[in-house]
Amino acid sequence: MASDQDLYPLNQNLLRLLTEKIYEKRKTAASEVERMMKEFVTTNNTAMIQKLIKVLAQDLTLSDNGHYRKGGLIGLAAASIALGKHIRIYLPQIIKPVIACFNDADSRIRYFACEALYNVVKVARETSMPYFPEIFDVLSKLCADSDTNTKNGAELLDRLVKDVVIESRTLDLEIFVPLLRERIYAKNPFVKQFLVSWISVLDSAPEVNILDYLPEILDGLFTILSDPRLEIRKACESLLGEFLHGIVTSPQNVDYAAMINILIAHAQSQDELVQFTAILWIKQFIKLSGERMLPFASGILIAVLPCLSFESDSRKNVRENAKQVNQELVRLIPREMEDTPEKCDDILTLDLHGIVDVLIVNLKHDAVPTRLACLRWVYSLFDLVPRRTFKSIDKLFPALLVAIQDTSDEVILATLEVFAELSSVCDQLQVMYKSSENQPEISYFRRFIGELLRIFKGDRSMLEERGHFMIRQLCLLLSAQDIYEVIAEILLEEADPKFASIMVQALSSILLTASELFELRNLLKDFSTAATHKLFEKLYRCWANNSVAAVALCLLTQRYQHACAILEVFADIDVTVEHLSEIDKLIQLIESPVFTYLRMQLLDPAVNGYLVKALYGLLMLLPQSEAFGILQRRLDCIPWQKHSEETANVGIPKNSSRVSSGSKIDIDFEELLNYFRKRQYLLQTELRKARRASNLLSSL
Template sequence: MLSVNDTGSGGQPSLESYFGESVAATLLGKVNETKDRKESMSKIQARVQQTVLNDGYEEIKKMIACLEENCFLPNKPVPYRKGGLAAIGAVAVGLSSEHISYFLPDIMHLVIGTDTEQGPFSNDCGEYRIRYLACESLFNIAKVANHELLPYIPTIFDGISRLFADVNTEVRHAAMVLDKLLRDIVTSAAAHGKDQLSKFPAETFVQQLGQRMKFKNPNIRQLCLGWTTLILGINGMEAVRYTPIFINEVFDMLADADDRRDSRHNADSLLDLLLTQVKESPPEQAMQIVFHTLGALAANCEKEDKCIRLCALCWLYEYVYLTPGFTPPGKEEDMDEDMKRMRNLLLGWRKMWGEELPQLLPGIFKCITDKENEVSLMAVDLNNSLLDLAHRLGDSLPVQALVAKLSELLVAQGKRPEGEGPMVVHIACLQWICLLLSDSPAAMLRKETLKELFMPIFESLLHPNDEVVITALRVLAQIMEAKPVEEELCIEDLLPEEECTTAGSASASSSTGSGGSRSDLFTVIVHRLLREFSTHQEMLESRGRLMIRQVCGYLDPQRLYVTVARAIQQEKDRAFAQKLVQTFSWILLTAVETRGLREELLRESEQHPQLLRLAGQPTSEEAKADLPRPLFLELLEPWFHNPTSALALCLWAQQYELASELTGRFASFEPTLDFLQQLDQLVRLLESPIFSRLRLQLLEPRRHPALLKCLLGLAMLLPQAGAFQILRERMHLVQSSLLMEVRNDGEAVPAPSKSGGWWSGGSTNLPDAQADFASLVAAFDRLSKTE
């Protein structure tokens, strides 16, 4: 049997002394009739109203304290707590809006406490009626307090958000009714201007929103989305600036299951609203939001859900186009305040992107390989936009961080199975390296940076996709053309130890043209490329011509060919050297990229004294002055490793005497299938448009007897198959040309000289030419022998 004393346990007046016996009995759970409870609440309201009219503020304070002591202490039974919640709501109604502000802290302390996890909103508080009555009491308080309740809304929201997941339907409904009233209060405060709205602790509330959004319960998520949409729509609150607090949680809602479509749809709509408001924000605020959300967006690009990835890419894409240009106007001392503000803003954007770019690339590259075509295409577009943005950043690029990330990604791509996705990512990485080499050469060409990139780039040459190989060659060409920061950069700085000795000696012998550092770096890469061909000779056979043509297109072909020729001279593997010469020779004589090189060989053959003497043509004394060694002689001796290629080079350079001499030595070679196939290819090459000049010279056989003898010699070496038939038809035309010459001048064709070698011509009649001729033939005999 409950007893009601005149004083409480703490010496305070009892409930009976304040509200009467019947009301006290109701509050303490002795009376359960609904009618009696309503009458008791009305009596409490009337008592409070009368006390307020009599200015009994302190008396009301004591009433509230009495309720706390008798009904709200943790050790009180459940009926007491239920009665206390109903009573405090009645007290608030009795106070009315004019007087409640003075008592509101004490009232709210009783209803929501200091920790909602332990208060009446907690599932641990006992039966569900306590949670229901807490909502009812707060509803009554809110109706009276109105805008005065704004400072307490974050704490109230923390409590009712728990009730949105309550197992009891009545409790959930009560929480929803209270939530609607709270939203109306916030909206009303916004309509009354900033003075009222300033009472609302927006940042604290948004922090609560962010915490509650992490809950998976769909009701809680809908509650959070509704509130977020509400505060974003309030003018003057500028809630968009709080986007970094909850953006991750909103993105996570896009992955909700199909049975939560409303949550997913509302999250998508909220993100659209957020992005629109970010784009419409003042420039300084937009920059801060972008800066603090880039990391979250980068992480969302790697999430499993397609919608999250696609939405994150769209946000990043909009961020790129939100970024202003990067040319600060004029000098700072010449600017007014507005111009200085603009300049500082631009510098802020540059700094922000410079810090964040490296962490964006992994997520974007992962999306490039996405199985969802929509995601993949969006990622490719975003990557292209970022490349353009990085180009505008200029010296603000974080080169070292980007290089470390790109090198890591290249190595990772090399370990992935073949496919279109890895191929596109590989190309994207190489494109970024190209950009860095172009825009930040000083930082990129340091020894540490080159060493980090060197091997991943060369490993890219082994990729099965041609586009990857072409892009890797473009990167190498940019490095080869550049001048490294360290003037003393050595081969050992870039190559593994086992490759340093050979490349180092070659570098010393091939240092031509401009400064030594450039030549060294150029030679290092050429030798490393040749080493790749040696190690992976199937690559030389399958795509060697493609690779060499690309390099010739990016670089000076003459410098490349001279460097390669000198490397071939030092090559110990003669079989590999023969393949190299055959490949480079074919490119030299057929490719568009080497047209200038062919023209240079022709120009030398007609102007260089050393080549004129070798061809048996007279030269002036002045022409014997020291001149650079002709390109033909730079190539010829290395080309002797492949006799057919050497013969083709002689024919192109109009060294017909030497060509006929080499042809005569072909008779001593074993007629292997490979050798005969090369001769066949040579004959067909001579019939191509490239060699039309040579064929026209056959119309004057007396001026070019050595050419005629060379071609006749080839015909004698070839089996009577397709190539032989081609040559025979050509020789029939030559006979007609010879008859025409005889008819024109009445002279017979002079007999060839018997001095010198096989079918020797006029070149051997000059002493200097005889020595050159003999040394070249000796070199041919030495290098053309197979081991």
Template structure:
């Protein structure tokens, strides 16, 4: 029978008729015809081809409708024999799903519904992806009738998938999930519900192994939580909770090495913290880059990439090799996919939790609170599982970054969830480091993930330190504090590895120093604890470098010096020892403030100027002259407090781990010495140090420790006359104090700042710190030097409250001493009597100290004199700093020192009259 005569003409006319009843009657006639020739393969193929060419592809809508009805009639007529012709029947129906006529689309749904009821499982196995794609479009059709028809067809297809007697559908899963990932980005609420219904259905089939494809569609599903429609939102939450339960329950599967843990999936676009854990030296994204990628576009994971990677992982686990061999670039999807099993065979693949981490971190960095909460909930649930928390060790740097960004959230539920994740990660770090042997610690130091089972994976210490150093400059206080807590614990448990990373990561060193000036006192204390812990491991040279950089920061910010200097020094003294802290600071101030020409300021740190091998950021030894270095100090210090436009916090200055301290300004040194002196005299942390300086426990001469400490401090204290006098009074060197007072009154300028410092000293004399000295006033035989010193101070003071305080003290002491002198026996006549004080045995002049004091004070006097001369000569010059730099009659270092001295009194633009008054 020819193609033209395969279908009778009367049936063809009926199928093309515009009335439904005639088309239906013609289809019934065709069904009876096909039943009679179902064994005639050629005739059946001819009929199907004729229907497709002349009816389904016709320009007449009625003909297309008739062709669709006829195709379903042919399927019914063929009954079980439809398998052989199924592709030819379904192909034109799928084409008509996109017809511009709504009635044609409706009839296409009806036709496929009838065909599916006949062919059942065969339709799913061969055409499931195409049918799903068509239903996805039709579920949001503009015509309600088409939506209803698509809904009925969708229910039938779902029933066929769920009721498969084999328990495992045999359609191409890779192709289907690639289509699902493409469609999951829709914004229509109807389509979102349609997609979630299918995910829920497939998740309910145990043998389907939906979790294997979870990394591909999880980002889209997480984005549904931000939908404003309540039904979409609630359904997404329910499905995510169910999937999380499945992930946690899947820990019973055989444990394999996560393929590519710590590396991004091929074809994946990095999320907010993705692709940060490549090889050593690969820097993760900065905070600003993470924020830029944490928008509305979720990370995309390729289906074929997942299949190839997991196939390589399974092969690696089966062969016992620790290093997975990836799929070659020329391998086809069929070869890479592990879905080549026969029908009915349940294929369970290990779940690689590392591949969902980018999606979870993307959710954590989202602007939607619900997405953030669910991302943290998933991470917390995975960490609570016994197997997967070990697999997450190589990804710890990304997870810590995401959690710490959320600890500063203004919503308590998100903040608490982030704190829970942070605590779990911290416990995982402690477990990993404590359980690792020497080989494990070496791997941790190198930051490598290592091979073998997840239990042997090492913490990526280098990448984690990089992430934490970036977070130290974050605008939120809670995030900075959490990052500092991490660094403190890491420095305490992995001192050697942490120190090695610090040598390679100069950004961390600068960030830690910047935290010393953090507005939060708690952050400052924690940063000091980290530096002190590292100092105990790295030695005194490293601690000296920290102090040098700390002084440079204080010089650039006078306000911070006033507000934070005491807190930092006291915390350092409490963490270390006050003697080591004050000695180090005194040495730096002494050497860095020497006048030009001595060479000590530039050569003092030469032993510390050797950069570490391979450290590109380490500073080379300073080769410029001290004058050239000093000329750049003031401009850099002025710009040091520039605020970040993003966070509103000061941008951290960069400090090389190996370098030298440039010359310090004399005005800054003078004010800092006074601040250190007040800390020494008043803080409880320095009580032992004050006792060492006094050394009043017996009448023996002062100990070598006391003499060395006093000499070290006095060299620095000489920059401030009042502080030098106070130090001598504390140490019982009253004759030397009297000599200093005479020098101040005769050979040096008595400035307003000096009188203010003397006023503070008088009030300190009335404090408990100077109780031994006040008692020494009663020792008539040995108090002459002390009386001279105190009376000299009295003569320096103008009539003020401090003058009256000291005058009353001296008057009462003189009266008591005079009345008691005649009544008390000599000390040697009282058996076993202890001496009152031990000061007299060391009350002598040290001429070297006096010369040091004179040299320092002359330097300060010269600076003040030069500044005053310039003010008087150029009182109209508003830009004084630029003028001083260009002055031809003074050396470069002196010009910079004078300019900085003036600018330290009042910021530019300078009011000349106020600066003159201050001087």
């Protein structure tokens, strides 16, 4: 036991009272210590002040004896009150022993430490700020203390320290923020609440600009936001809302780049609130910082593209904000300057390769809205930055070919629009690249048409179900003449005559019925220019793969004499049910508005004798069916009685070539007829082989 000499200016009696369990006795002892210290302060007896603090702090508070530690803490609290403003001189000797007691295993000592530190900070206030990191560290542990009294005492201390911080002008965030960052990933819910409350206090402090340090704690705050406890989520959501408001109010000094990747990561969270909040922040960042977000575009797309497919009402806000982010991001991309192609790589800091990779991945997304958004992005890139986007064409092209086979008509239409834009871009870049030895040949339009035909060949059901729709849309987006010419050129090299015949049948049907091909039909019907003659010849050689389609082309172009010649070849062709079905459809078309001009020409059989003969030829091919009756009734309407007996009987005038005056037809129809015979012979041979193989397989 220490002697009175060792305890001076305390004594054994005062020590006993300081360590009593009874509150009144401890209060009496504390009053005595306070009286003594006031006396020393009044007389300016610094030696005795130092001596009393040393005894209370070193000999008692840091003692191995638990009772002494309690007494020392009580005494230091009283001494601090007595010191008043003079405490700043002695604060290091007082506060450090008190803080050391917060690690004590005895909950009573931790509680007394709370009381002591409360009194020290209450007196010292601003002077205690250099010790704020140590105080904060203590508080962050006490908020989750297992002892209720200690936790309550810590809450009182916490409120006091917050008041002091708000008033403070000397808080050093450079020291404090690392400690905050370390604690912010704590698992304990009380610690999470404590941290959120403290960050909120710092945000409200007029002399503290916590926004400067937001990048260091933002990830932790979003982690806290995902806590399952409602009160923690609400508090954190409110705090993040305040921060975002501060950013919107003063956007000029915000380090967007340091935070955007954090937001991108949390925008992919499975937690609805976290995801919504992160996307909301990203939207504001794009609005506030503009093109500075372009280097992060690929990451932003990774986060927002899947969100476009959310259908539930609970995720409606996420979907709508993601949609806005997607739209705003596209608007940030500046258009390439056409007159400075050599500088196109320096126009903007856009991670185009990264964006393309993200789009390719999401083109396979399960949801249609996401796939559509990806295709709109590809379209925009070809439109806005064609030179740079073209460098990624070898990656994009296969992905677009997959998209063209999508189950959604919307996706197919969007893909066709992309290919149409790609075709336009290729035309623009042809001049730029043709002189460069290192650049690939730009023939993606023809390549696309070839791949489309390959897809149709491999999947006949797609040709039947979507082929007409796709070709019509292509003709609407691009030149129908160009499309038909390219298809004809490719089909001329087709090794499978059966597929070529099926494809020509589809193309002929579209040509004769679709409104999108109105101009091409009129061009062929007019047949008045050398260019039209070349087009006819090119189409004819392809159409020769299908005998009925070839007749229809001749009727459309008013080459009635050649139509008659083709029909004569039918005598040598194995006319199948498929042929009869196609002839039936042609008869229906002859009765449609497309062939109104043809029907009107029947009023003058003397001039249009080959037309009459061609129609009779079709009639002779048909069995007596409904189509036979329709055509027969039409032919019965020809006004034979208005013409001479010779004309009526023969019906074939000497001059039946319907070509505008002054135009010359430089077409070798005899050569075309021979070509038609060869193609039909080849087709018939292949069909017989296929039937023999089928019969053999059946017999086996």
